[in-house]
Amino acid sequence: MTINIDAPYKSRIREALSDSGTRKAVDRAMGELAQRRERAVNAIDNETMRTESHEIREHAIRNLPGLLVELETNLTRNGCEVHWARTGNEANDILKTIARTRKIKTAIKSKSMVTEEIHLNTSLEEIGVKVVETDLGEYILQLADEPPSHIVAPVIHKGAEDISELLQNELGMEPTLDPSIMCDAARKELRKHFLSADMGISGCNFAIAETGTICIITNEGNGRMVSSLPPVYVVIAGIEKVVPRVEDAILLWQAATRNATGQDASVYFSMTSGPKKPNHADGPKEVHVILVDNARTNVIKKGYADALMCIRCGACMDVCPVYREIGGHAYGKTAYPGPIGSILTPLMNENINIGKDLPFASSLCGACKDACPVKIDLPKLLLELRNDLSKEKITSPFQRFLVKCFAWISKKPSRYKKATKIAGLTRKFSKESTQVFSKLPGPLNRWTRSRALQKPSNKTFKETWKDSKADFQVLKSPPSQK
Amino acid sequence: MRSIADIRRLSRTARQDILNTLEQNLSDPSDAFKTLRAKGTRRSRLTPITESTPRSPKNLSTIFGKQLDSISGSHHIVRQGETVAGAILERITQIQENEKNTSSTHRVLSWNLKMLDIAGMLDTLHKHHIELVVPHDLHDGTCRAEASSISIGITGVEAAMASTATVALSNGPGMNRVASLLPLHHILLIPQDRIYPNVEAWFGELKKENKIEQILCENSQLSLVTGPSKSADIELTLTLGVHGPRTVHAIIYKNS
Numbered sequence: 001m002t003i004n005i006d007a008p009y010k011s012r013i014r015e016a017l018s019d020s021g022t023r024k025a026v027d028r029a030m031g032e033l034a035q036r037r038e039r040a041v042n043a044i045d046n047e048t049m050r051t052e053s054h055e056i057r058e059h060a061i062r063n064l065p066g067l068l069v070e071l072e073t074n075l076t077r078n079g080c081e082v083h084w085a086r087t088g089n090e091a092n093d094i095l096k097t098i099a100r101t102r103k104i105k106t107a108i109k110s111k112s113m114v115t116e117e118i119h120l121n122t123s124l125e126e127i128g129v130k131v132v133e134t135d136l137g138e139y140i141l142q143l144a145d146e147p148p149s150h151i152v153a154p155v156i157h158k159g160a161e162d163i164s165e166l167l168q169n170e171l172g173m174e175p176t177l178d179p180s181i182m183c184d185a186a187r188k189e190l191r192k193h194f195l196s197a198d199m200g201i202s203g204c205n206f207a208i209a210e211t212g213t214i215c216i217i218t219n220e221g222n223g224r225m226v227s228s229l230p231p232v233y234v235v236i237a238g239i240e241k242v243v244p245r246v247e248d249a250i251l252l253w254q255a256a257t258r259n260a261t262g263q264d265a266s267v268y269f270s271m272t273s274g275p276k277k278p279n280h281a282d283g284p285k286e287v288h289v290i291l292v293d294n295a296r297t298n299v300i301k302k303g304y305a306d307a308l309m310c311i312r313c314g315a316c317m318d319v320c321p322v323y324r325e326i327g328g329h330a331y332g333k334t335a336y337p338g339p340i341g342s343i344l345t346p347l348m349n350e351n352i353n354i355g356k357d358l359p360f361a362s363s364l365c366g367a368c369k370d371a372c373p374v375k376i377d378l379p380k381l382l383l384e385l386r387n388d389l390s391k392e393k394i395t396s397p398f399q400r401f402l403v404k405c406f407a408w409i410s411k412k413p414s415r416y417k418k419a420t421k422i423a424g425l426t427r428k429f430s431k432e433s434t435q436v437f438s439k440l441p442g443p444l445n446r447w448t449r450s451r452a453l454q455k456p457s458n459k460t461f462k463e464t465w466k467d468s469k470a471d472f473q474v475l476k477s478p479p480s481q482k
Numbered sequence: 483m484r485s486i487a488d489i490r491r492l493s494r495t496a497r498q499d500i501l502n503t504l505e506q507n508l509s510d511p512s513d514a515f516k517t518l519r520a521k522g523t524r525r526s527r528l529t530p531i532t533e534s535t536p537r538s539p540k541n542l543s544t545i546f547g548k549q550l551d552s553i554s555g556s557h558h559i560v561r562q563g564e565t566v567a568g569a570i571l572e573r574i575t576q577i578q579e580n581e582k583n584t585s586s587t588h589r590v591l592s593w594n595l596k597m598l599d600i601a602g603m604l605d606t607l608h609k610h611h612i613e614l615v616v617p618h619d620l621h622d623g624t625c626r627a628e629a630s631s632i633s634i635g636i637t638g639v640e641a642a643m644a645s646t647a648t649v650a651l652s653n654g655p656g657m658n659r660v661a662s663l664l665p666l667h668h669i670l671l672i673p674q675d676r677i678y679p680n681v682e683a684w685f686g687e688l689k690k691e692n693k694i695e696q697i698l699c700e701n702s703q704l705s706l707v708t709g710p711s712k713s714a715d716i717e718l719t720l721t722l723g724v725h726g727p728r729t730v731h732a733i734i735y736k737n738s
Binding site: 025029033044045049055056058064068069074084085086090100101135136137140153155160182183186194195210211212213219220221228229244247248250251253254255258261263265271275276279281282291293297301303384 | 483484485486488489492493494496497499500501503504505507508512513514515516517523524525528529531532553616617618619620621626630645646648653654655658659660663681682685686689694695698699700701702703704705706707708709710711712713714715716717718719721722723724725726727
């Protein structure tokens with residue numbers, strides 16, 4: 001079952017929580033991915049890798065203007081054409097013009113989050129260009145007409161049965177539950193497209209400024225096909241992808257793969273610097289690089305440059321207890337689900353109402369922060385975002401009223417003391433013999449709809465402290481040992 | 483519909499806008515970052531992720547081979563008395579047997595192997611009816627059709643890294659990309675003295691010798707390849723050869 005990603009936040013979450021099949025599949029897969037990741041990062045000096053990765057990314061973001069110009073100069077020297085786009089629409093316009101003037105009929109594409117972000121496929125299809133997704137997971141989703149639900153394992157919400165049925169219907173595959181037979185069927189079909197497409201499109205994992213090199217990570221080899229077989233190759237790169245030196249990209253590549261899939265190295269790391277030379281047998285004749293802002297400068301302006309350090313490994317999703325329960329689609333119409341998505345989605349959308357609830361969809365447990373290979377302090381950013389949203393009066397008035405009440409009470413010890421006393425009395429109104437309220441009256445029942453509320457204690461903490469002072473005295477001065 | 487001139491104009495304005503906004507936002511006294519850990523410093527030397535102690539070439543061959551086996555590849559170290567051609571023939575026979583192919587001639591998609599300068603290899607392969615197909619232009623329909631019909635590919639390497647069993651494949655005159663990409667089976671010829679402890683060691687050496695430009699830019703693409711093509715998209719089950727080669731076999735030899 002796929003949930004409606006356009007539905008309002010709360011109904012999306014409810015829908016996701018009631019879909020026990022998907023919940024189990026996602027939870028199992030995330031558990032497995034998290035375990036693989038843990039093995040891979042524990043095998044090395046992870047802390048050093050994280051510190052150095054963080055330094056590289058922070059340095060790059062702080063020096064973006066200079067690095068982007070250096071990248072542009074070197075890409076151009078290598079024979080690439082560099083384009084700049086402020087928005088997704090501008091990037092799509094550039095791509096459409098390239099496609100139209102080269103009379104492109106079919107484009108093959110390797111997995112890329114930025115192209116999801118700017119809805120590139122729909123835009124190219126408008127001018128009659130057929131876009132074929134070539135990552136196996138993305139290809140399955142394209143056949144099913146569904147969006148990805150995880151940035152590394154896009155089709156993780158689907159079971160083998162669903163995928164098999166889809167491939168039987170779409171490709172005429174014989175019934176099977178064997179993934180290798182399903183892969184074969186897809187290989188055969190996609191190979192035709194690889195050999196006949198006239199344009200290849202990919203995203204960019206890292207862009208090396210000093211050499212003018214675009215790096216993409218894949219395991220299947222589709223990235224290498226897309227950047228090698230068609231005569232025209234177009235790279236869509238977010239402006240934050242730039243790194244200064246080759247060794248930076250080599251370090252981040254290993255950090256990304258260890259964290260994304262638990263491999264020491266991805267199967268393919270394709271480093272493209274330009275079009276083929278006349279004496280080369282293969283490679284694209286033209287390479288275009290479209291550098292896209294699409295609200296990245298805005299993320300910096302709002303003071304969340306930390307979030308741009310992300311290398312899209314998906315580790316924060318794999319370890320997130322919320323993501324593991326609800327899966328990626330519950331995060332709504334966004335290319336980036338999970339903890340990092342909860343920060344990027346509201347910041348990158350002009351309409352702040354899109355994704356405004358996401359920063360609250362977190363328990364702030366900090367698992368994402370501990371996992372992040374570039375040490376993004378995700379809980380801190382989520383808290384800051386909540387604060388900003390409340391200041392901009394985007395959160396609900398009732399919620400803001402409650403928080404104001406709490407602040408008023410907490411500001412004076414006398415008020416706080418009285419409030420805790422009153423809270424203790426509420427026990428008396430409950431007929432339940434347990435230690436929790438399972439149903440609160442009136443509007444408060446929203447809280448108890450999905451979880452029980454612990455009853456306040458009869459005594460306040462200070463009273464308890466006073467009573468047990470004698471015990472603490474003992475603790476303070478332990479009997480001296482002879 | 484926009485013309486090429488239109489998008490060039492658009493791109494120029496966008497460039498100026500993006501760079502100006504970035505300059506402005508990043509130079510704002512209230513820091514653009516919420517956490518200030520590194521404050522923009524960076525170190526000139528990075529720590530290699532995997533094992534980097536210098537080892538003997540023989541030792542590195544063994545490590546490379548073992549590592550490749552562990553990621554679903556296979557390897558053969560050519561010993562005294564054996565030849566590279568012999569190892570290639572053995573591998574081709576193996577593949578033929580697995581695929582129940584009984585044809586006596588075999589076409590193999592290949593680099594121009596003359597460059598590898600292995601004494602007697604080409605003659606021996608020729609004698610055993612191995613036809614090496616070196617494509618000249620993949621944008622030519624016939625050439626492309628021929629290349630895509632072949633199921634075995636042979637290439638050399640730019641370098642090999644022992645700790646991860648990664649090979650660096652560049653493209654250039656006589657060195658095509660497709661021989662290591664389109665066929666179902668890939669055979670790698672790796673001279674022992676091209677094996678480095680790890681990927682950082684190789685790039686470190688290139689940098690020291692000022693060869694980065696030559697390797698990365700002049701060749702238009704450098705691919706680091708680690709084992710056979712893989713996917714785990716269907717329920718995280720490992721499947722091999724989803725787009726690229728399903729088998730990768732390394733033949734490691736001592737250069738004369």
